[in-house]
Amino acid sequence: MKKLILFALMSTLLFGEGYKEFAKEMSYETNYETALNKAKKENKNLMVLIISNFCPWCTKFEKKTLTDKTVDGALKSKYIPLIINKEEGNFPSYLTAPVVPTVFFVKTNEEKVFHESVGFSSKAEFLNLLKQLK
Template identity: 30%
Template sequence: MRYIVILIIYITVSFGSSDDNLTIHHNYRKALESAKEKNRPLFILFTKDGCRWCDRLKDNLMSVDELKSGLKSQFIVLFLNRDRDSYPKKFKIDAVPTVFMVSPKEEIFTEILGYHSKPRDYTKWFNYVKIEMEE
């Protein structure tokens, strides 16, 4: 049953659908264009197939209201598969999940390795990026 729920969430997210207006991109160039148009930073989550920590992080991002609203209001969200999707080489992904928060000019604000279970950790990073974007 758990695998069915994860599969449904993955399929919903994989097709760039929106969940309560949270659009999730799966193409780096298109997400970057959107970030430039809206002057918003990118929130890039790198995952790989079969990564349970990646699935947990996706679930938290989509189900914890505090995180979801922060992503909706502040970022262009991009989920990429480390092994299948194309992205710039400057993102060196040795472990997954890995999150990058990147300016519309492709300046890396922060890189977050691994799964962090506390939503507060992410809201701190969201606030840091917000301050950086204002400068």
Template identity: 60%
Template sequence: MRNILLALLLNIVVFADGYRDFATAMSYETNYETALKRAKAENKNLMVLMVTNYCPWCSKFEKRTLMDANIDKTIKAKYIPLIINKDEKNFPPFLNVPVVPTTFFIDPSSEESFHQSVGFSNKIDFANLLEALK
């Protein structure tokens, strides 16, 4: 039991900044206020991905779906992408959700979500969602 707990803690420590590595590699914002200012300046909506350190589905969504070149191109054409770690509690209260990953699509002028997607989405489903939100 002790070894399992040590392995779990090591996993959390090793992957704690995984979302920041993803954000850097994919040019996602990591601060809500910065992303909101960019969205207003560029006349785009926000796409906010809420994740946690210990969520395997968050990591899978990042790697299997969001890192796809076509998905990334579509996102960046219409949205300012933002990834937030729920554990850091540095986000507006309306983004606080019980399940991660959760993806919000937000109008920057009203700061209201016009769509929310909960859980992992594969490339095809997420591409279909992006197309439907046009």
């Protein structure tokens, strides 16, 4: 029984930190205030991805959609990307996501959501969304 509990704890730690590796590889911010300040400096809006531990759709969205070079280029040309694990907190209450993954597009100067997308999106769907939000 102790081994099972230890395995569960280790899995939580490993899976819970996986998004930070993704963020580092993709140059996503993981801190709201840092991302907000960067967005203001660069005159861009925020794209905030809310994920959680053990979310297969979050991982699929990261690996199948967001790592695509075309998606990444289109996203970073207009937005500062921020990824937040909702189980860790440390983000404003207006970014509450009952379902993950949820993507919020935020007007930086107002700190106000202007579009919300819930669930997995394919490359084509997400690129189409980015084009629509111009």
